[in-house]
Amino acid sequence: MIRSNNGFKDRSMGCVAMRVVVVMPARNEELLICDSIQSIPEIVDWIVVVDDGSKDDTKAKAEVVLESRGEVISTSGLGVGGAIRVGCQHTLARFGRDCVVVIMAGDGQMDPADLDAIIEPVINHLADHVKGNRWLHPDGPKGMPLVRKMGTWWLSRLTSLAAGIKIRDSQCGYTATSGDMLSIWDWENNWEGYGYPNWWLMQAGRKSFRVAEVPVRSIYGSEQSGISIPRFFLSVSFMLWKGVWARGVDWYILSSETKPFTKLKVSGLWFISWSSFLAAIYLPWALIIPIISFPYLALLDNKESKRRTRQRGSWQ
Structure with missing residues (x-):
């Protein structure tokens, strides 16, 4: 060759x-x-x-x-x-x-x-x-x-x-x-x-x-x-969990690319859902909130991810 x-x-x-x-x-x-x-x-x-x-x-x-x-x-x-x-x-x-x-x-x-x-x-x-x-x-x-x-x-x-x-x-x-x-x-x-x-x-x-x-x-x-394995599993899991929150802040609070109404829905539902876990200590019925909201959050997040990927693809 x-x-x-x-x-x-x-x-x-x-x-x-x-x-x-x-x-x-x-x-x-x-x-x-x-x-x-x-x-x-x-x-x-x-x-x-x-x-x-x-x-x-x-x-x-x-x-x-x-x-x-x-x-x-x-x-x-x-x-x-x-x-x-x-x-x-x-x-x-x-x-x-x-x-x-x-x-x-x-x-x-x-x-x-x-x-x-x-x-x-x-x-x-x-x-x-x-x-x-x-x-x-x-x-x-x-x-x-x-x-x-x-x-x-x-x-x-x-x-x-x-x-x-x-x-x-x-x-x-x-x-x-x-x-x-x-x-x-x-x-x-x-x-x-x-x-x-x-x-x-x-x-x-x-x-x-x-x-x-x-x-x-x-x-x-x-x-x-x-x-x-135990050390690896814990360190990588912690790194990824921090990444979940970091992406949420990037996409749904700081980003100018995300539509304002999408920001409002996702960030609002996210914090309400997690707050409901704390509220469930005193009000068990509050667990209904994340059960309903997390699937809807996943749907919204998937839609936003596809939109961003399409947009980047159009720049190539």
């Missing part, structure tokens, strides 16, 4: 118009990094492996396997979200915004056969951020431990509330993002740890970027997770 001086393939013979770059965060993955890199299909123009403070031979092995297909950059234990941030910023600085950045882990949990499906909505300008959904795949979340299934179910619903868009598999980190979105992303405000997929979805939805989910295969092998 012929490459130009900037590291990209020669597109003169015709191929995918938008450049495809894989950012691969890795830490202590010497046993899996070679297979992960070698499995990446030729449609990918460039691979950026981010070695996040590995104490083994991850970096050396990645450099040998990459050859002319990419590069390794080093960070000092930022966390997977921080490593992805650095990889994306590096890609933008080197290649500009005319690209799609795919996140693939260095532990082989993401099927390269799904890469075409991941990038297609971005390439066709139908979405700004695309993520994998293991539940949509014919095999479902095969091999996923029960505790992770339960956690994913809960966090997906909380992420949906915080983002203002329906998300079914918030914890899948297999994503593709347009260079246009990354070029205006708030990198100063970033989640550096394992909860980065939730953070990205929450911020993307709050800013009305177009988000899509596509089926991907679930892969579980010999990789070792560094997650403390």
Whole structure:
């Protein structure tokens, strides 16, 4: 495959118009990094492996396997979200915004056969951020431990509330993002740890970027997770719960885009509904209020989310 001086393939013979770059965060993955890199299909123009403070031979092995297909950059234990941030910023600085950045882990949990499906909505300008959904795949979340299934179910619903868009598999980190979105992303405000997929979805939805989910295969092998599940679950849940309130304030109090009557209905019903929970301590019948109002709030919020997404789409 012929490459130009900037590291990209020669597109003169015709191929995918938008450049495809894989950012691969890795830490202590010497046993899996070679297979992960070698499995990446030729449609990918460039691979950026981010070695996040590995104490083994991850970096050396990645450099040998990459050859002319990419590069390794080093960070000092930022966390997977921080490593992805650095990889994306590096890609933008080197290649500009005319690209799609795919996140693939260095532990082989993401099927390269799904890469075409991941990038297609971005390439066709139908979405700004695309993520994998293991539940949509014919095999479902095969091999996923029960505790992770339960956690994913809960966090997906909380992420949906915080983002203002329906998300079914918030914890899948297999994503593709347009260079246009990354070029205006708030990198100063970033989640550096394992909860980065939730953070990205929450911020993307709050800013009305177009988000899509596509089926991907679930892969579980010999990789070792560094997650403390109770700590992760509590910290990400708290982050998302704060995001629910932050989006509410943004959209229905501060925003000039939302119609005044919609602001009045949503903000009024929201605070009345939550106040009724307190009132129910003395007046049990007050619980009827949130039972009636929350479904109506969800309907109004969904309508506003679709309006904002359509509006952003018209700006592309």
